[in-house]
Amino acid sequence: MTDTAPTLRPWREQAEELTDPAGGFAMETVSIRGIPTRTWKNAPAHLRAILEASLGHGDKTFVVYEDERWTFEEHFRAAATLSHALIDRFGVQKGDRVAIAMRNLPEWIIAFWATMAAGAVAVPLNAWWTGSELAYGLADSGAKVVVVDEERRSRILPHVDEMPELAVMIVTNEEPDPKGGRRPSVGGEAARTQGPALPVVPFADVLGTPEPDAVLPPVEIDSDDDATIFYTSGTTGRPKGAVGTHRNSVSNLYNLFFTSTMAGLRRTSATNPKAGSIQSSNLLSVPLFHATGCHGILVTGTVAGGKLVIMHHFQPERALELIEREQVTVIGGVPAMVMQIIDSPDFSTRDTSSVQSISYGGAPAPPDLVRRIKAHFPTGAPGNGYGLTETSAMTTMNSGDDYVRKPDSVGPPAPVCDVAVVPEDWAGDEPPELSADPDRIGELWIKGPNVVRGYWNRPEETAKAFSAGWLHSGDVARIDEEGFVHIVDRAKDMIIRGGENVYCVEIEGVLHEHPAVADCAIIGVPHPVLSEEVGAVVVLRPGHDVGGDELARFVGERLAAFNVPNHFWFRAEPLPRNPAGKVLKRELRQELLGDVNPI
Numbered sequence: 007m008t009d010t011a012p013t014l015r016p017w018r019e020q021a022e023e024l025t026d027p028a029g030g031f032a033m034e035t036v037s038i039r040g041i042p043t044r045t046w047k048n049a050p051a052h053l054r055a056i057l058e059a060s061l062g063h064g065d066k067t068f069v070v071y072e073d074e075r076w077t078f079e080e081h082f083r084a085a086a087t088l089s090h091a092l093i094d095r096f097g098v099q100k101g102d103r104v105a106i107a108m109r110n111l112p113e114w115i116i117a118f119w120a121t122m123a124a125g126a127v128a129v130p131l132n133a134w135w136t137g138s139e140l141a142y143g144l145a146d147s148g149a150k151v152v153v154v155d156e157e158r159r160s161r162i163l164p165h166v167d168e169m170p171e172l173a174v175m176i177v178t179n180e181e182p183d184p185k186g187g188r189r190p191s192v193g194g195e196a197a198r199t200q201g202p203a204l205p206v207v208p209f210a211d212v213l214g215t216p217e218p219d220a221v222l223p224p225v226e227i228d229s230d231d232d233a234t235i236f237y238t239s240g241t242t243g244r245p246k247g248a249v250g251t252h253r254n255s256v257s258n259l260y261n262l263f264f265t266s267t268m269a270g271l272r273r274t275s276a277t278n279p280k281a282g283s284i285q286s287s288n289l290l291s292v293p294l295f296h297a298t299g300c301h302g303i304l305v306t307g308t309v310a311g312g313k314l315v316i317m318h319h320f321q322p323e324r325a326l327e328l329i330e331r332e333q334v335t336v337i338g339g340v341p342a343m344v345m346q347i348i349d350s351p352d353f354s355t356r357d358t359s360s361v362q363s364i365s366y367g368g369a370p371a372p373p374d375l376v377r378r379i380k381a382h383f384p385t386g387a388p389g390n391g392y393g394l395t396e397t398s399a400m401t402t403m404n405s406g407d408d409y410v411r412k413p414d415s416v417g418p419p420a421p422v423c424d425v426a427v428v429p430e431d432w433a434g435d436e437p438p439e440l441s442a443d444p445d446r447i448g449e450l451w452i453k454g455p456n457v458v459r460g461y462w463n464r465p466e467e468t469a470k471a472f473s474a475g476w477l478h479s480g481d482v483a484r485i486d487e488e489g490f491v492h493i494v495d496r497a498k499d500m501i502i503r504g505g506e507n508v509y510c511v512e513i514e515g516v517l518h519e520h521p522a523v524a525d526c527a528i529i530g531v532p533h534p535v536l537s538e539e540v541g542a543v544v545v546l547r548p549g550h551d552v553g554g555d556e557l558a559r560f561v562g563e564r565l566a567a568f569n570v571p572n573h574f575w576f577r578a579e580p581l582p583r584n585p586a587g588k589v590l591k592r593e594l595r596q597e598l599l600g601d602v603n604p605i
Contacts, residue, residue, distance in 0.1 A: 014272050014407055017418055017488055024268060025421050031264050033422060038230060038253070038455065041475040044422045045253070045455040046260040052227040052252035053122040056259075056309045057085060063311040066285065069112050070332060071316040072182065076112055078311070081119070083216035088120035090223050091212050096151055096174050100125035100225060101232065103147045106295070107131040107140055107162065108155035110316045113178040113209055114294050115304060117153040122233065125225040129235045129247070130295035133158060134506070134566035139245075141165035144172055147235050147247055147462060153209065155180050156191065166204050178209035180318070229253040235462050236297055238395040238507065247462035250301075254398040257455040258301045259309065261400045261420035269387055269405035278362040278385040284333050287313035287360075291320045292339040292505060298367060301399040312336075322350040326358070333360040338389075340505030341371040342535045348382050358383065365389035365405070373413035380410065392416035392493060396477050398456040401425070402491045415490040423454035426476075427485055435473035442487070447494055450483040451476045501530040501538045506568040508540055513571065516564045517542065520557060522550035527581050527589045531573050531599065542571035543594060545581060 025031045032047040050056055060068075063078035070076075076084075092098040104121040106128060108114055121128040129147045131140055140162050144152060149169070153176045154162065162175070179191040191208040233255060235247040288307055292299045307314050315332045317324065320339070325347055328334060338344060344366055347353065364379050364386050371390050379388040389405040390413075402425070404417030419425045426437035427448040437451050453476045460468035471478050482494045501508040510528035517526045525545040530538035546552065554574035562570045575598055582590045582597075 014274070014411070017268075017272075017408065017490075020271060021268065021418075021421055024264070024271070031260070031267070031421070038475070039459065043453070043455050043475060044424075046257060046422055049253075049256045049260045050309070051229050051256075052231070053119075053233055053255055053305065054125075054222065054225070054227050054252075056256070056305060057082065057119045057123055058222065060308045060311075066311055067313045068308075069115060069314050069316065071110075071112050072318065074112060074187070080216075081112075081116065083218065083220040084116045084213060085119040085123060086220040086222050087213055087216040088116055089123040090220075092120060092124045092126065092151065093223055095212070098124055098126050098150060100227075101127060102151075103127045103129050103149040103235065105129040105131055105144055105147060105149035105152040106154075107133060107135075107144075107152055107158040108178070109133050109157075109180060109318070110290060110294050110299075111155060111178065111180055112316070113153065113155075115314070116213075117176075118294070118300065118304070119308070123222045123225070125227050125231070127232045127235060127249075129237075130300060131158075132237065132295050132566065133293065134568060135161075136564065136566060137161035137165050138564075139566065141168045142244060143237055143247075144169045146244070150174075151176065153178070159192075159206070163204075163206075172204065175204060175206045176209050176212055177206055227252060229256075230459075232459075234300070236295070236300075236395045246464050246467055248395045248458045249460055249462050250398050250458045254456050254458055255301050255305055257422060258393075258398040258400055259305055261403075261422070261456060262302065262306055264420055265389075265391075265400070265403040265405055265417075269389070269408075272408060273387065273406050275407065276385050278335075278359075280333075280335075280360055281362055284335065284360060285313050286310065286336065287315055287332055287334045288336040289325060289328060289332075289334045289338075290314050290316045291325060291337070291343055296505075297393070297395045297397075297399045298339075320346075322346040323352045326350060326352050326356040329361065330357045335360055336363045336365070337361055338364055338366040340537075341366050341375055341390075342504050342537060344379065345375065345535055348378055353382070361386045363387050363389065365391065365403075367391040367393060367400075367416075376409055376413040390416055392491065394477075394479060396458050396471070396479075397423075397452055397454070398458060401452050401454070401456070404490065408490075412490055415486070415492050417491065418489045419452075419491065420454070420456075423452060423456065425453075425483075425485065425491060426451045427483055428478075430482075436476060442485075444484065444486045447482060447484045450479040450481045450491065450493075452479055453477070501528070501540055503533075503538050503540060503568055504536040508538075508569055512565060513540065513542070513561060513569050516561050517544065517557065519564075520552070520560050522546050522552040523557070525581055527591060527594060528571070529591055529595050529598070539572040540569065541573040541575070541598075543575045543577060543581065543598065545577050545579075 034047040061082045065077045068078045068081050104126045106117050131143045148171045159177045177191045179189045181189045183189045230251050233252045234250040237245040376388050387406040391403040393400045402417040402419045428437045457477045513528045524547040527543045529541045531541040533539045
């Protein structure tokens with residue numbers, strides 16, 4: 007692709023101009039929990055300020071879901087009304103946790119912003135989780151209120167005794183009503199074995215009819231107050247909650263604004279002729295319970311006046327229909343979704359001329375994807391970013407012409423973020439002083455105002471992953487001579503399947519519970535669309551016989567569906583291990599994927 011790569015000014019040089027102290031992207035250094043940290047000087051103080059500013063967008067369309075449309079003003083009044091109800095009716099105080107467990111719905115968005123306005127902490131739970139997994143998240147976070155849809159309601163209620171701090175469940179319905187809108191939600195109560203019943207209240211009853219002059223409750227919020235807890239699994243144990251502050255989220259917002267501005271300044275190809283003449287609109291095809299969906303898309307769209315077009319579930323033909331109908335300007339999510347849209351037989355029959363940006367992250371992207379994007383969206387700017395739940399979404403972004411010339415990179419870090427490639431055996435709290443070496447490979451460490459403060463009630467896990475403001479990402483990377491980051495491998499025992507993080511230790515723990523399994527290892531199996539699928543290598547106990555279908559069913563009864571292995575290998579010999587007893591998974595992958603077809 008070098009023959010079509012554009013000639014551009016040095017990225018660092020242009021970034022220095024854009025971050026001039028007198029400009030909109032000025033930076034300053036502040037103390038965050040005693041650590042000097044470079045921040046965006048002009049970023050909003052907190053997320054509540056973003057909700058307040060959104061009222062200025064008035065009757066512009068904010069949310070589209072099926073046949074429903076919400077304007078910015080309608081959404082603001084609903085969020086303000088719910089925020090008062092959380093405080094006055096349900097006793098939510100500043101710092102209390104309000105969980106959200108539902109698929110992408112307008113009520114998810116209203117609940118999130120109402121929680122921010124109340125000074126409470128939003129806990130978005132993975133809607134794919136089983137009832138026991140949801141109950142764990144509610145109990146671990148100590149959520150006082152949970153806002154759910156009917157499907158999550160039915161999963162959670164059998165486990166209500168496991169959540170002693172949960173005081174109320176607010177439930178909405180996603181099912182359409184033949185008379186228009188959606189069916190009313192079921193109320194009633196779920197009895198506990200001991201103690202009082204858990205009130206189950208319909209969302210519509212709590213919201214009522216918002217007053218046209220509804221305002222936000224009077225709550226003081228500091229930039230470094232807790233705002234969110236997103237659950238992310240680790241290489242050991244149960245999922246842990248990454249605690250994000252208001253500063254973390256608004257820093258991500260400004261990171262995205264900066265990279266978008268830079269991409270525009272560095273663009274050499276033709277721009278989309280519809281740019282500026284239609285409302286910016288994002289096809290929301292990723293879950294809001296992920297950092298990308300919430301911090302990257304929802305928060306950005308709320309402040310920028312962008313329209314969020316919600317998909318009930320991702321399906322490429324439906325995506326193309328919505329792109330045409332709603333004049334969508336931004337698509338993406340994870341690379342698999344973009345590939346499916348391009349490969350759809352309906353692509354040539356739909357008008358996609360409104361699309362101006364195709365950005366994605368959350369999974370490795372094949373370098374050839376940028377070429378395919380340019381072929382199918384001639385005036386659309388491609389982008390590939392890198393970040394984690396612990397970095398509140400974006401850390402690096404490779405956009406537009408830079409992505410065209412470096413399709414195997416995730417781009418340079420945002421100016422307020424520091425990155426370092428650290429030797430994997432390094433024991434210091436801060437990265438060592440190393441000379442620039444584009445060939446050095448090591449663990450990627452990240453520092454910046456977007457890095458979360460730690461894990462909820464997990465001091466030991468926090469100490470392992472964070473030191474002196476630096477996050478130890480667990481990813482293996484190199485940084486080239488221009489400062490662009492290249493992800494080489496994942497040090498964490500993790501698979502990325504269609505944008506979902508699959509943590510091998512969880513699946514291995516479940517498989518070890520099966521009476522026929524003596525030993526097992528979970529590995530990633532390359533997939534052209536999903537990036538990876540889940541593979542299980544199993545050693546059976548003597549005298550036992552079990553097939554892959556039975557083991558898949560066993561896992562599916564205990565973990566969310568994306569964790570269920572798609573491929574099984576059965577071995578008579580022990581798994582390869584190092585002297586410390588750790589399974590040599592790289593060696594295992596090479597052996598199996600090179601010589602053995604999955605079952």
